[in-house]
Amino acid sequence: MLKVDGAAARRSVDMVVVGDASCGKTSLITTLVSAIFPESVPRVLQQVRVPPEETADGIALSITDTSSAQEDRAQTLKQxxxxxxxxxxxxxxxEATFARVRSYWLPEITKVFKGSIIVVGNKSDLxxxxxxxxxELRGKMNPLLGDFRQVDACTECSAKLNINVSDVFQLAQQAxxxxxxxxxxxxTRELxxxxxxxxxxxxxIFDQDKDDMLSDAELIDFQETCFGARLQPTDIEDVKTMLEAEGAxxxxxxGITFKGFLRIHQKFIERNRAETAWLVLRQFGxxxxxQLMVPRRALSLERNNRTRHKVAPFPGVVRDQSVELSKAAQAFLDDIFHQFDRDRDQALSSAELDEIFSICPGGMRPWTASRFATAFSQDHAGTTANNSDAATTTGGDEDPNELLTVDEALSAGAPPAALSYIDDFPFGTRTDANGNISLSGWRAQWHMITLxxxxxxxxxxxxxGxxxxxxxALVLTRKRAVExxxxxxxxHTVRAFVFGAQGVGKSSLLDALTGGGVAAADARTPSSYTFSSEYNLDEDARRKRSCRNVVGRVRSKSSTGGATTVGASGAPAPTRHFVLTEVAAEDDALEEAxxxxxxxxxxxxxxxxxxxxSSVDWLAGLxxxxxxxxxxxxxxTKVDLAEAERLLGETQGSGKGAAAVAAAAKAKARMTKEDMLAEDPAHISQAIEEATMLCASYSLPNPEPVALVLPKNRLRLGKLFELLLSAALRPDLARPVSEEKRAQQRRQRLIRSSLRISLVVSVLVGAGLLAHSFLGSTRKQSASESSQGTSLQASSAPAPRVPADDFRYDYDGYQTSSPATR
Structure with missing residues (x-):
């Protein structure tokens, strides 16, 4: 469980003791500190401090004695x-001193003090x-409790005999x-x-199986989590028996119903055991x-990062990645849908949504959070977190256990930009015929909010919970550079920006994704928005509202015409949540996009x-x-006319090059504006031809025809969204290529071709040299082996005997042949 231990930890308690003279105020304090009843006491005791190590809960006590004299009344009320x-x-x-409690002390105290009051009857030994x-005591105290809501308890003690003295101050501390x-x-005796x-x-939070009851196992989990003790089966049976006796x-x-869960806590409170309820509440924020406080660690993405590197709490620093719901978070939200779909119609009505978000502060929803931020800051102006100045920062060395107010938590992330507008609920997602959000729409809405x-x-x-x-809860996608x-x-969530001049039909395209068609745009009125009657749109809000976001589930189109794309592994790709962001034609929205x-x-x-x-010219500049x-x-858009659709089909089917399209466009350009307006098909053909020429100049596919009229074009629009999603999933097929880039690509291709040829030539030359060297060495080796064989044969034959006189020396000392030979 995401517990918030010590959500309201207190280090000290300041107590002030008041009452009539001679009632034993000073004696009561002295007996607490020294455990000995004093025989004589001063008129007013100096402030007493009890260190935390001497108290049961480790909380320091500061006890202030006061004067009952009329001349000290102002000082007493100030304390x-x-x-x-x-x-x-x-x-x-x-009895007169008790009457003064009702007639004087309580009315005076409640004028300046709004905290807890404990009424103490001293001298009970008398x-x-x-x-x-x-x-008699109950008869006096019950009307007092009823008339003064700040009176939490009434008790008696004896300072002289030291009876219940420590219990009195313990009761005040617990108050x-x-x-x-x-x-x-x-x-009223009600919670x-x-x-x-x-x-x-x-x-x-503890109803894990979402059946609106706490089973025995869930009740044991509750007891162990909140109190560190395990319930025995006999204890559970005793609790159930007690509850059954009080109501079926x-x-x-x-298991135990929510009503029974409430009754358990009420029983503890009625027995002056309010600490039991507070131990539970503070562990959960x-x-x-x-007021529900939010620990900073609940807003951190660090636990969602698979690497050991520290990640910024919110996107904006990691701009190359987006954020998506984890499978566990998706299953959790699906369980909530099924739990609160009370009528089992596979859709959530307005009442069912109210029940889901009833445990959120103020009943707000994600799509109404921006409207509540200012209201919360005004309503809870006096509430601060441990370090509210750090609430708007991200990253760094903040304490993960730091507690934020709801308003601080809402502003902890990056401020929502115009292109992140999500308040167009339920028009931003798919609903049924009654306007209730379907399971598909519920999932899609959360995926869009997460993105x-x-x-x-x-x-x-x-x-x-x-x-x-x-x-x-969230996971980071792969880096875009890798993709x-x-x-x-x-x-799993793909986002597309929709650009276009004013009036081209951007909103109609967004409505078509959610199944609303053109008619949905007319149905969107201010009264359709949740809490719109309490929320006045300023200029910034209207600008954001003009940059809508819608989401729908789309299957990507396969190359074989099937329903899904097949990835490299051969497995069908899952359906994606496709987010369309309408970018208004104003400069601010464009610059942000x-x-x-x-x-x-x-x-x-x-x-x-x-x-x-002219709408094509606007796109050409963009x-x-x-x-x-x-x-x-x-x-x-607006190709509902048969002539326009036929012309576009001819342009796509004929395979006309850019030159032919340009020539046709120039011929149409000679027409005057009046002629174009008088002849719609010709006017349409010029816009299509100019757009086709623009696409050809960037090596892009020709424009796709769109007829945003439902329901007759529902099937065609479904295929259109498949095509759009496929273009996003395989971006190389639709990336623009400018003249400069084409020239660069040609140079790169030429360089690559030259390198390939050089490599081939080098390999061939190297192979020839290697072969020549190998053949030469082979010949030399053969010749060497032949000469060695001849020498060996000659040395093995017997040498012929030559007579001695066959040799003589000439005068130069050289041996010559015999005279007969010479």
């Missing part, structure tokens, strides 16, 4: 206003203990550390609504005001009006600013 808890002391032996006295007022209404909502979140709907066959504003996904998964301590090198986009080399864009969809050639790494697809 009361600065206290954490006030003890009002009266004498149990003097009163006879009996059933009559106990009944601060474990206050009853936020949990229980002492007047506070905010406490019920807090327990609902705890109940749902507290227990069911499968609730502070003293029952555009991942910190919101982390925050709401924490609200809804996802255990990120056991499973990763570009492999020409294989393996992201084109920033950072469009690293957030997987595909640029260039839409033009086939009846308006084309020069789009990086060549981004794949492009041109769409020709």
């Amino acid at each position: 009361v206003a600065q206290a954490d808890v006030v003890l009002v002391v009266y004498s149990s032996a003097e 009163v006879t203990k009996s059933e009559e006295h106990a009944a 601060v550390v474990y206050p009853i007022a936020p949990l229980f209404n002492t007047q 506070a609504p905010r406490f019920v909502g807090s327990l609902r979140r705890v109940f749902r 709907d507290n227990v069911a066959a499968a 609730f502070n003293d005001r029952l 555009l504003q991942p910190h919101l996904t982390l925050l709401f998964l924490y609200f809804l 996802f255990d990120s301590g056991k499973e990763r 570009n090198a492999c020409n294989d986009l393996q992201r 084109l920033a950072n080399d469009m690293v957030d864009c997987d595909l640029a969809i260039m839409m033009f009006d086939s009846t308006n050639p 084309q020069k600013r789009i990086p060549e790494s981004v794949p492009l697809v041109f769409l020709a």
Whole structure:
């Protein structure tokens, strides 16, 4: 469980003791400190401090004695206003002092103090203990508790005999550390609504099987997690027996119901055991005001990184990667859908969505979070986290256990940009005929939120009880540089920017993805937005709203015409969640879309009006600013006319080159504007021909015809989205190639060809030299072997005998042959 240990840890408690003179205020404090009743005491005791090591809970106590004199009234009330808890002391032996508690002390104190008050009857040793006295005491205290909601408890003690003295101050300390007022209404004897909502979140966290009950195993898990003790089977049976005796709907066959869970906590509170409820609440992030605090570690992506390198908490630094839901988070959200689909119609109605997000602060949803940020900051202005100044920073060395308020958590990520607008719910995803969100739409909506504003996904998964301590909530995709090198986009959520001049039909294309068609744009009115009556759109909000995002599930188109793309491994590729972002034609939105080399864009969809050639000129100017790494697809809208569709089909089927298309475009360009307006097909043909020529100049496929009228074109639009997704998944097929790049590619091809030829020639020459060298060495070896054989034969034959006189020496000393020979 994602626990928040010590969510409201307190180090000290300031107590102020007030009451009439001679009631024993000073004696009570002295007996606590020294354990000895003083025979004489000063008029007002100096402030007493009890170190934490001397208290049971390790909390330091500061006890302030006060004067009851009328002239010190202002000073006494000032001390009361600065206290954490006030003890009002009266004498149990003097009825008049108790009457003064009701008539004077409590009215005066409640004017300046809003904390807990403990009413203490001292000198109980002077009163006879009996059933009559106990009944009389209850008769006095119950009206007091009913009339003054700040009075948490009433008790008696004896400073002289040291009876219940330590219990009095322990009760006062617990009234601060474990206050009853936020949990229980002492007047109506009912649990506070905010406490019920807090327990609902705890109940749902431990309801692991999502059956709206706590089984025996889940109840044991709750006990071990919150209190470190294991329930025995007999203990569970005793609890169930007690609950069944108080109401049949507290227990069911499968376990304890939520109503029974509430009754368990109410029983503890009624027995002055409020610390039991607070131990549970604080372990799950609730502070003293029952406001849910968010630990910074719940918003961190570090646990989701597979590497050992530290990752920035939110995208913006890791711009080359996007964020997606983990399988565990997807399964968790699917379980929530099925749990709260009460009518089993495979869709979530508005009431069912309300129930899902009832455990979130203020009942907000991810698509309404931006509207709640300002409201929360105003409503909880006095609540601060441990270090609120660091809440807006990301990365660095922040304490992962630092607690943030909801407003700080909402602003902890990068501020949502215009292109990250997600408030167009439910029009941004698929719904059924009644406008209820389907399972497919529920999944798609969360995938889109994770892609555009991942910190919101982390925050709401924490609200809804996802255990990120056991499973990763989000994962990072492969780096885009790797995917570009492999020409294989393996992201499960793909994003496309939709560009086009005003009026070309961008919104209609977005509506077609969610199944709304052209009619959906007319249905979107301010009243259709959740909480729109409480939310006034300023200019910035309207600008963001004009840059819509929608999401839908799309199957990629295979090369064989099948339904899915087959990857390199031979396995069918899964369906993708396809996010379309409408980029308004205004300069601000365009600049944001084109920033950072469009690293957030997987595909640029260039839409033009086939009846308006100027819309093509607008795209031609934009084309020069789009990086060549981004794949492009041109769409020709408003081609419902048969002539326009026929002309486009002829252009695509005839295989006309760029020169032929340009010639046709120039011929049409000679027409006047009036002639074009008078003849729609000719006007359409000029826009299509100019777009086709623009595509040809960048080696892009010809424009695709689009007729955004549902339902008759639903099948064709489905194939269109398959085509668009395929272009994003295989980006090399749709990347623009400029003249400069083509020239560069030609040079590179020429260099590569030259290198190949040089390599082949070098190999052939080297092989020839090697063969020649080998043959030469072979010949030499053969000749050497022949000569060695002849010498060996000559040396083995007997030498002929020559007579001695056959030799003589000439005068030069040289041996010559015999005279006969010469």
